[in-house]
Amino acid sequence: MRFRQIHTIGVCAPAGPVDPDRFARGIEFLRQKGFAVKVTPHATGKCGYLSGSAEDRFADLEMLWRDEAVDLILAARGGFGCAHLLDQLSLLPATDKFVAGFSDLTALLWAIERHRIAIPVALPMAEKFFTYDDETQENAWRALSGAPRRIDHLTVLKRGTFCGKLLAGNATVAASLCGTGHFPDCRGRVLVLEDVGEPLYRLDRVLTQLQTCGVFADCAGVVFGEFSGTNASEEELNGLLSRVTRQVKGGVLAGLRYGHEMGNFVSLNYRQVITAVGDAIEIG
Numbered sequence: 001m002r003f004r005q006i007h008t009i010g011v012c013a014p015a016g017p018v019d020p021d022r023f024a025r026g027i028e029f030l031r032q033k034g035f036a037v038k039v040t041p042h043a044t045g046k047c048g049y050l051s052g053s054a055e056d057r058f059a060d061l062e063m064l065w066r067d068e069a070v071d072l073i074l075a076a077r078g079g080f081g082c083a084h085l086l087d088q089l090s091l092l093p094a095t096d097k098f099v100a101g102f103s104d105l106t107a108l109l110w111a112i113e114r115h116r117i118a119i120p121v122a123l124p125m126a127e128k129f130f131t132y133d134d135e136t137q138e139n140a141w142r143a144l145s146g147a148p149r150r151i152d153h154l155t156v157l158k159r160g161t162f163c164g165k166l167l168a169g170n171a172t173v174a175a176s177l178c179g180t181g182h183f184p185d186c187r188g189r190v191l192v193l194e195d196v197g198e199p200l201y202r203l204d205r206v207l208t209q210l211q212t213c214g215v216f217a218d219c220a221g222v223v224f225g226e227f228s229g230t231n232a233s234e235e236e237l238n239g240l241l242s243r244v245t246r247q248v249k250g251g252v253l254a255g256l257r258y259g260h261e262m263g264n265f266v267s268l269n270y271r272q273v274i275t276a277v278g279d280a281i282e283i284g
Contacts, residue, residue, distance in 0.1 A: 006071045006098075006144055010064035011126045012040040013051035015104055016079020020044060022127045023076060029130035040064060043076050051076070054084040061085065065092050065118075072144070073118075075101030075108075077127040082108040086182045089115055098144060098269075101125050103196070103260065106169035111182035113167065113270055122168040122192075122258070122268040136265045143267035148284030151266065154223070154253040156279050157242045162221025162250030163275040166283070168192035168258065168268040175206045178213045186218040190250075190274045194225030194259035200232040200240060207244040221250035221276055225266070226259025251276045 009030055023044060030037050040060035045052040052060075064073045082105060089111055099112055100123035109120035123140050124132050142149060167189040174193065177183045195203060210216060222245050227237055238254060245252045253276065258266040268283070275282045 006035065008036040008038060008069050009072045009074050009126075010038045010040070010067060010070035011043055011074050011076050012057070012060040012064055013043045013045070013076040014057050014061055014085055014108060015051065015075070015081030016049060016077055017046040017051045018044055018076045018127050026076075026126045026129050030126065036069075038064065038067065038070060049079065050081045057081065058085045058088050062092060065095065065097075070097060072098040072100060074123065075105050075125045077125050078103040078105055080104055083176070086111045086180075089117065089182075092117055094118070102168075103170050104173055106173035107177060107182075109270070110167070110169055110174065110177055110184050114182050114184040120270045122270075124265055124267070132265060136267075139265065140267040143269045143272070146269060146272060146284075148282065150277075150280060150282050151256065152280040153255075154279050154281065155238065155255045156251070157224075157238060157254050158245060158248060158252035160221070160249075160251035161276050162190055163273060164188045164190045164220040166190045166192055166268055166270060166272060166274040167219075168270070169194075171195045171203070171206050171210070172198065174215075175209045178209060178215075186215050188220050190221045190223060191215070191219045192223045192225060192256065192258060192268060192274070195227050195230075196260040197229040198227070200230060200236060203227065203230060203232075203237075204240055204244075207240065211244045211247070216245050217247040217249075219248060221274075222248050222252045223256050223274065223281060224252075224254040225256045226261055228260050253279070253281065256281075
């Protein structure tokens, strides 16, 4: 599967405020890579733990959304705030451009997927893109192009096959969308979940909520990414992950390099299909 070529990247801050120095370096890095970059008026704003009012943040997103020259809308950084914008997504027309980020951007990406109005991609954000290694950056361009990939040596938590379009995100943010009109249809999808800085009991709370809502029963399979900063051994963590995914129809794998660690971040395009192959996955 191939997608439109990226020429122009639009950068906005739909959630938290940026670090000015890192943001400037990130924008310059993208330009050095040969992209035209458009930065929205409120991208460097600050309003407490947000980059600006909900109205300003949505206006920036809408500006890039309606700009026909922009191929990729890239979040400047994460942090809470995207939840304020979700009800306004109905004002936006459907487009074939990419909208990218990860972590707390899960709220925006999953809502976009629920309403089928753009192509979400789990991708490093503009403020820190330049800090990732070459392999991670190459992986990002491959995800945007739709190039196939194979990732080996994952941990098998539940044997079984699966094949379906992927749905990637932060587990805590995903759980926060349960019961809203912005939670995507998980039937037949392969869930890819990660989290950061959550002790085991809080991960249990989040994953149990997803389980109770029928998310794991509906999906075709699950691939767990990194749960960095958790206060649990690998055995304890895998025990929890295995317990909450007993209802998954297909296989369950763990250990994907998708999460908040800086090395080898696996970018994921929601339009690509992910297939289980023993202890490996094929994305294409």
